Amino acid sequence: MQAKITKVKAIFALSSFYLLAFSHAFLSRRIGINYGQLGSDLPSPFQSIEYLKSMKAGMVKLYDANPETLKLLSGTDLHVSIMVKNEQLSSIASSEIMAENWVRENVLAYYPNTKIRFILVGNEIFTYNDQKMWLDLVPAMSLIEKSVAAHNIHNIKVGTPLAMDVMDSTFPPSSGKFSSRIPEKVMVSLLEFLNSTRSFFFIDAYTYYPWSLDPSNLDLDYALLKGGNLTYKDPVSGLIYTNLLDQMLDSIIFAMRKLGFPNIKLAIAETGWPNAGDIEQSGANVYNAATYNRNLIKKLTVDPPLGTPAKPGIVIPTFLFSLYDENQKFGPGTERHWGLLNPNGTPIYEVDLTGAISEQDYTNLPQPLNNKPYKGKIWCVVANSANIMDLGPALGMTCGQGNGICDELGPGKGCYEPVSVVNHASYAFSSYWAKFRDNGASCYFNGLAVQTTVDPSHGSCQYPSVSF
The missing domain is CATH 1.20.58.1040 (Methane Monooxygenase Hydroxylase; Chain G, domain 1)
Incomplete structure (x- = not known):
């Protein structure tokens, strides 16, 4: 009997190993794309999904739970992230019935034929000064997660994407500290939820923004993940950094450790580089956008995974922003220029989401003309x-x-x-x-x-x- 039990344990351990290895291989080798639709000239959802498949995207992130799009994703191999909109959050937090109805209408109606893998509750809510929404965040996430689990679904993770303004300090990474604007009990409650459900801390991480605020002193190649000889040593942790993205991610890891949560996994809900912008927006050009995204993909598709200096070897699920330029977004010019594709499906620049194409196999890019701050x-x-x-x-x-x-x-x-x-x-x-x-x-x-x-x-x- 003991020999049989030992054999069963060995088989279980082996199967668990392969399951984990498969999961890591999927996440590390298949890049996701954000599919926003704030444009007047964009292709239909059907055509957009065809483009995603032809690009060999592994995941797609929606900013809602659009029925047409979710139906069209049925039967595809794309892993899907859907979103509870900010304006829905408080009503769901206040009612188990509302949460159940949302799950029935937006998950059960399509799952499992549509491979929903993430439910993101709200979007960058700490960016808005709405303290009621802050307090409602974790209750809404908890009720959504409870409803999903009640239907015996265990491969969907519930999270919420946050912007880097969730941080008070990011440099050096070891000084990482969450914003004092956010009550600690709110942040701890969120981390407790992510830790107990083994979900991810989703972050929108753009190296373009810190670089663009100080382009004279922050090295552009460092922000573009070019590697090379430029490195930074954290004076407290002693960790060596070769790019700005790792610094940003590790600042979050250190901030979570300080609150007692060292094991929560990271996911990048949005990242990228603008392919164009206003005249004074230095560095927003096709050359830099292609360079950043190619280097990012190369970094994330390495097997075994690289992780970050503070957490080497971890898999970081990542969604590039975005599928298209979106001409109906407000704000500075860069807001409308993060796309990978033109509306007709042709690439704004070449990028291979699988990481299989080497740099020398890409065609030449137009040389950047606005990497220096504009004067005039x-x-x-x-x-x-x-x-x-x-x-x-x-x-x-x-x-x-x-x-x-x-x-x-x-x-x-x-x-x-x-x-x-x-x-x-x-x-x-x-x-x-x-x-x-x-x-x-x-x-x-x-x-x-x-x-x-x-x-x-x-x-x-x-x-x-x-x-x-």
């Missing part, structure tokens, strides 16, 4: 593609802000003539942007405006500008 003046004017029918309302709304924005457009003033909606809107856009850029205003105006380095001033009419 920039104006904000009407875009050539703008619909003239939209300019009147936009002009009225902009001038309606007051603050002297459109004073020069009054009869007899310096910029009254020539009297045209295009000229007046250009002046208003440039005036508004120059006045409020430091408060977060962008030269976008619902797609009606574009930046220019050519001074549109004429005669006695001087257009306000922003100097860099």
